[in-house]
Amino acid sequence: MSEHFPGRKLRYYLTIPGPCPYLEGQEERKVFVHLPPLEAINVNDQLSAIGFRRSQNIAYRPACPACRACQSVRIPVKDYSLTRTDRRIVKRNSDLTRHFVEAEATREHYELLQAYLASRHPDGGMMDMTWPDLVAMIEDTLVRTHIIEYRLEGRLVGAVLVDALNDGLSMVYSFYDPQHMSRSLGRFIILDHIAQAQRSGYAYVYLGYWVKNSPKMDYKARYKPLESLTDYGWLPVHSDDS
Numbered sequence: 001m002s003e004h005f006p007g008r009k010l011r012y013y014l015t016i017p018g019p020c021p022y023l024e025g026q027e028e029r030k031v032f033v034h035l036p037p038l039e040a041i042n043v044n045d046q047l048s049a050i051g052f053r054r055s056q057n058i059a060y061r062p063a064c065p066a067c068r069a070c071q072s073v074r075i076p077v078k079d080y081s082l083t084r085t086d087r088r089i090v091k092r093n094s095d096l097t098r099h100f101v102e103a104e105a106t107r108e109h110y111e112l113l114q115a116y117l118a119s120r121h122p123d124g125g126m127m128d129m130t131w132p133d134l135v136a137m138i139e140d141t142l143v144r145t146h147i148i149e150y151r152l153e154g155r156l157v158g159a160v161l162v163d164a165l166n167d168g169l170s171m172v173y174s175f176y177d178p179q180h181m182s183r184s185l186g187r188f189i190i191l192d193h194i195a196q197a198q199r200s201g202y203a204y205v206y207l208g209y210w211v212k213n214s215p216k217m218d219y220k221a222r223y224k225p226l227e228s229l230t231d232y233g234w235l236p237v238h239s240d241d242s
Contacts, residue, residue, distance in 0.1 A: 010036070010043070014063060024215040026067050040142035045166045051229045053208055054163060054172060056140040064208070068212050072206040072229040073237065074168065075196040079225050086191055092189045096157065099149040105138040107131075111149075112175060119178030121227035125209050135162070137173070145172070150189070158185045162193070168204030169197050190223065210237075
Protein backbone atom coordinates (compact mmCIF):
# COMPACT_ATOMS: atom_id res chain seq x y z
CA MET A 1 0.00 0.00 0.00
CA SER A 2 2.71 2.49 0.93
CA GLU A 3 4.38 2.24 -2.50
CA HIS A 4 1.57 4.39 -3.94
CA PHE A 5 2.53 7.34 -1.75
CA PRO A 6 5.22 9.79 -2.79
CA GLY A 7 8.42 10.24 -0.85
CA ARG A 8 9.37 7.98 2.02
CA LYS A 9 7.36 4.89 2.84
CA LEU A 10 4.87 5.13 5.67
CA ARG A 11 5.35 3.34 8.96
CA TYR A 12 2.24 1.74 10.46
CA TYR A 13 1.59 1.01 14.13
CA LEU A 14 -0.97 -1.06 16.06
CA THR A 15 -2.68 0.03 19.25
CA ILE A 16 -3.06 -2.36 22.16
CA PRO A 17 -6.51 -4.01 22.49
CA GLY A 18 -9.16 -2.08 24.43
CA PRO A 19 -12.92 -2.22 25.05
CA CYS A 20 -15.01 -1.53 21.95
CA PRO A 21 -17.11 1.66 22.37
CA TYR A 22 -19.78 0.37 19.98
CA LEU A 23 -20.35 -3.35 20.58
CA GLU A 24 -20.54 -4.75 24.09
CA GLY A 25 -18.13 -7.58 24.82
CA GLN A 26 -15.87 -6.83 21.86
CA GLU A 27 -12.32 -5.47 21.87
CA GLU A 28 -11.04 -2.89 19.44
CA ARG A 29 -7.63 -2.39 17.91
CA LYS A 30 -6.51 0.20 15.40
CA VAL A 31 -3.74 0.59 12.88
CA PHE A 32 -2.45 4.13 12.59
CA VAL A 33 0.14 6.17 10.74
CA HIS A 34 1.58 9.64 11.20
CA LEU A 35 0.84 11.90 8.23
CA PRO A 36 4.17 13.05 6.77
CA PRO A 37 4.45 16.86 7.06
CA LEU A 38 5.46 17.51 3.45
CA GLU A 39 2.92 15.12 1.94
CA ALA A 40 0.06 15.22 4.46
CA ILE A 41 -2.63 16.39 2.04
CA ASN A 42 -1.88 13.80 -0.64
CA VAL A 43 -1.44 10.96 1.85
CA ASN A 44 -4.63 11.87 3.71
CA ASP A 45 -6.55 11.86 0.42
CA GLN A 46 -5.26 8.40 -0.48
CA LEU A 47 -5.69 6.91 2.98
CA SER A 48 -9.27 8.23 3.19
CA ALA A 49 -10.05 6.38 -0.05
CA ILE A 50 -9.06 3.10 1.62
CA GLY A 51 -11.00 3.57 4.81
CA PHE A 52 -8.75 5.60 7.11
CA ARG A 53 -9.99 8.47 9.26
CA ARG A 54 -7.96 11.49 10.40
CA SER A 55 -7.39 12.65 13.97
CA GLN A 56 -5.01 15.61 14.15
CA ASN A 57 -1.93 14.45 12.21
CA ILE A 58 -2.68 10.75 12.54
CA ALA A 59 -4.72 8.57 10.19
CA TYR A 60 -6.23 5.38 11.58
CA ARG A 61 -8.63 2.57 10.82
CA PRO A 62 -9.96 -0.46 12.74
CA ALA A 63 -7.76 -3.56 12.86
CA CYS A 64 -9.77 -5.78 15.20
CA PRO A 65 -8.72 -9.43 14.82
CA ALA A 66 -12.09 -10.94 15.82
CA CYS A 67 -14.56 -8.41 14.38
CA ARG A 68 -15.16 -6.50 11.15
CA ALA A 69 -18.32 -4.69 12.14
CA CYS A 70 -16.89 -1.20 11.47
CA GLN A 71 -17.46 -0.30 7.83
CA SER A 72 -16.19 2.89 6.26
CA VAL A 73 -19.13 4.56 4.48
CA ARG A 74 -19.63 7.47 2.12
CA ILE A 75 -22.56 9.07 0.28
CA PRO A 76 -22.28 9.40 -3.53
CA VAL A 77 -23.85 12.83 -3.69
CA LYS A 78 -24.69 12.94 -7.39
CA ASP A 79 -27.32 10.24 -6.89
CA TYR A 80 -28.72 11.56 -3.61
CA SER A 81 -32.27 12.89 -3.62
CA LEU A 82 -33.94 14.36 -0.58
CA THR A 83 -36.65 12.23 0.98
CA ARG A 84 -39.83 13.74 2.36
CA THR A 85 -38.29 13.58 5.85
CA ASP A 86 -35.09 15.22 4.56
CA ARG A 87 -37.08 18.10 3.08
CA ARG A 88 -38.90 18.64 6.37
CA ILE A 89 -35.60 18.77 8.24
CA VAL A 90 -34.09 21.23 5.75
CA LYS A 91 -37.17 23.46 5.98
CA ARG A 92 -37.17 23.27 9.78
CA ASN A 93 -33.61 24.63 9.82
CA SER A 94 -34.00 27.24 7.09
CA ASP A 95 -33.67 29.99 9.71
CA LEU A 96 -30.08 28.99 10.51
CA THR A 97 -27.13 30.81 9.00
CA ARG A 98 -24.06 28.92 7.83
CA HIS A 99 -20.56 30.32 8.36
CA PHE A 100 -17.31 28.96 6.86
CA VAL A 101 -14.49 29.68 9.34
CA GLU A 102 -10.84 28.77 9.68
CA ALA A 103 -9.93 25.71 11.74
CA GLU A 104 -9.42 27.67 14.95
CA ALA A 105 -10.99 26.64 18.26
CA THR A 106 -13.00 29.13 20.29
CA ARG A 107 -14.46 29.07 23.78
CA GLU A 108 -17.87 29.12 22.12
CA HIS A 109 -17.02 25.85 20.36
CA TYR A 110 -15.82 24.35 23.62
CA GLU A 111 -18.96 25.27 25.56
CA LEU A 112 -21.18 23.84 22.84
CA LEU A 113 -19.12 20.64 22.68
CA GLN A 114 -19.35 20.16 26.45
CA ALA A 115 -23.14 20.57 26.39
CA TYR A 116 -23.40 18.15 23.45
CA LEU A 117 -21.24 15.48 25.08
CA ALA A 118 -23.02 15.74 28.44
CA SER A 119 -26.36 15.17 26.73
CA ARG A 120 -25.51 12.73 23.93
CA HIS A 121 -22.40 10.84 25.07
CA PRO A 122 -22.13 11.16 28.88
CA ASP A 123 -20.21 7.88 29.17
CA GLY A 124 -17.95 8.45 26.18
CA GLY A 125 -14.22 8.93 26.26
CA MET A 126 -14.50 12.50 24.98
CA MET A 127 -16.20 13.67 28.18
CA ASP A 128 -12.71 14.22 29.60
CA MET A 129 -11.78 16.55 26.74
CA THR A 130 -10.13 19.74 28.00
CA TRP A 131 -9.78 23.09 26.26
CA PRO A 132 -6.22 22.26 25.08
CA ASP A 133 -7.56 18.93 23.74
CA LEU A 134 -10.13 20.74 21.62
CA VAL A 135 -7.51 23.18 20.34
CA ALA A 136 -5.32 20.24 19.32
CA MET A 137 -8.22 18.38 17.66
CA ILE A 138 -9.13 21.38 15.51
CA GLU A 139 -5.85 23.17 14.91
CA ASP A 140 -3.15 20.48 14.96
CA THR A 141 -3.35 19.54 11.29
CA LEU A 142 -1.47 19.86 8.03
CA VAL A 143 -4.36 19.04 5.70
CA ARG A 144 -7.14 21.12 4.11
CA THR A 145 -9.64 21.49 6.91
CA HIS A 146 -12.20 24.03 8.10
CA ILE A 147 -15.18 24.50 10.39
CA ILE A 148 -18.77 25.11 9.35
CA GLU A 149 -20.78 26.91 12.04
CA TYR A 150 -24.57 27.02 12.21
CA ARG A 151 -26.10 29.96 14.07
CA LEU A 152 -29.60 30.89 15.18
CA GLU A 153 -30.02 34.63 15.61
CA GLY A 154 -26.26 34.88 16.08
CA ARG A 155 -25.98 32.10 18.67
CA LEU A 156 -23.91 29.02 17.84
CA VAL A 157 -26.13 25.92 17.73
CA GLY A 158 -24.02 23.54 15.64
CA ALA A 159 -20.51 23.07 14.28
CA VAL A 160 -18.62 20.52 12.25
CA LEU A 161 -14.92 20.01 11.51
CA VAL A 162 -14.54 19.06 7.85
CA ASP A 163 -11.62 17.94 5.69
CA ALA A 164 -11.67 18.83 1.99
CA LEU A 165 -10.40 15.77 0.13
CA ASN A 166 -9.62 15.50 -3.56
CA ASP A 167 -12.92 13.70 -4.20
CA GLY A 168 -15.20 14.74 -1.35
CA LEU A 169 -15.89 16.24 2.05
CA SER A 170 -14.89 14.19 5.09
CA MET A 171 -16.92 15.00 8.20
CA VAL A 172 -14.36 14.63 10.97
CA TYR A 173 -16.56 15.56 13.94
CA SER A 174 -19.84 17.40 14.45
CA PHE A 175 -21.61 18.63 17.57
CA TYR A 176 -24.73 20.66 18.26
CA ASP A 177 -26.96 22.19 20.90
CA PRO A 178 -28.97 19.44 22.67
CA GLN A 179 -31.68 21.98 23.50
CA HIS A 180 -32.69 21.91 19.82
CA MET A 181 -33.27 18.17 19.44
CA SER A 182 -36.55 18.76 17.56
CA ARG A 183 -34.55 20.30 14.72
CA SER A 184 -32.65 17.02 14.00
CA LEU A 185 -29.47 19.10 13.76
CA GLY A 186 -27.17 16.11 13.34
CA ARG A 187 -29.06 14.94 10.30
CA PHE A 188 -29.43 18.47 8.96
CA ILE A 189 -25.66 19.02 9.10
CA ILE A 190 -25.11 15.92 6.95
CA LEU A 191 -27.82 16.97 4.49
CA ASP A 192 -26.27 20.42 4.26
CA HIS A 193 -22.89 18.90 3.44
CA ILE A 194 -24.44 16.74 0.75
CA ALA A 195 -25.77 19.97 -0.79
CA GLN A 196 -22.40 21.69 -0.37
CA ALA A 197 -20.61 18.77 -2.06
CA GLN A 198 -23.10 18.81 -4.94
CA ARG A 199 -22.61 22.54 -5.50
CA SER A 200 -18.80 22.25 -5.32
CA GLY A 201 -18.51 19.30 -7.69
CA TYR A 202 -17.34 16.76 -5.12
CA ALA A 203 -18.31 13.13 -5.62
CA TYR A 204 -18.72 12.03 -2.00
CA VAL A 205 -19.44 12.92 1.59
CA TYR A 206 -17.42 10.65 3.86
CA LEU A 207 -19.25 9.77 7.09
CA GLY A 208 -16.60 7.68 8.85
CA TYR A 209 -17.50 4.28 10.26
CA TRP A 210 -20.89 2.62 10.30
CA VAL A 211 -21.52 -0.16 12.81
CA LYS A 212 -24.68 -2.12 12.06
CA ASN A 213 -26.93 -2.58 15.12
CA SER A 214 -24.95 -0.07 17.16
CA PRO A 215 -27.33 2.63 18.50
CA LYS A 216 -24.52 5.20 18.32
CA MET A 217 -23.70 4.56 14.65
CA ASP A 218 -26.73 3.02 12.97
CA TYR A 219 -28.14 6.41 11.91
CA LYS A 220 -25.71 6.47 8.99
CA ALA A 221 -27.69 3.71 7.27
CA ARG A 222 -30.58 6.19 6.78
CA TYR A 223 -28.78 7.85 3.88
CA LYS A 224 -29.49 6.27 0.50
CA PRO A 225 -27.59 5.69 -1.63
CA LEU A 226 -24.70 4.73 0.64
CA GLU A 227 -21.44 2.97 -0.19
CA SER A 228 -19.26 0.91 2.14
CA LEU A 229 -15.65 -0.16 1.70
CA THR A 230 -15.35 -3.92 1.22
CA ASP A 231 -12.63 -6.36 0.19
CA TYR A 232 -13.78 -5.66 -3.38
CA GLY A 233 -13.67 -1.89 -3.11
CA TRP A 234 -16.50 0.59 -2.50
CA LEU A 235 -19.88 -1.10 -3.05
CA PRO A 236 -23.50 0.02 -2.50
CA VAL A 237 -25.12 -0.75 0.84
CA HIS A 238 -28.46 -2.39 0.07
CA SER A 239 -31.58 -2.05 2.19
CA ASP A 240 -31.25 -5.59 3.50
CA ASP A 241 -27.72 -4.76 4.72
CA SER A 242 -28.88 -1.86 6.89
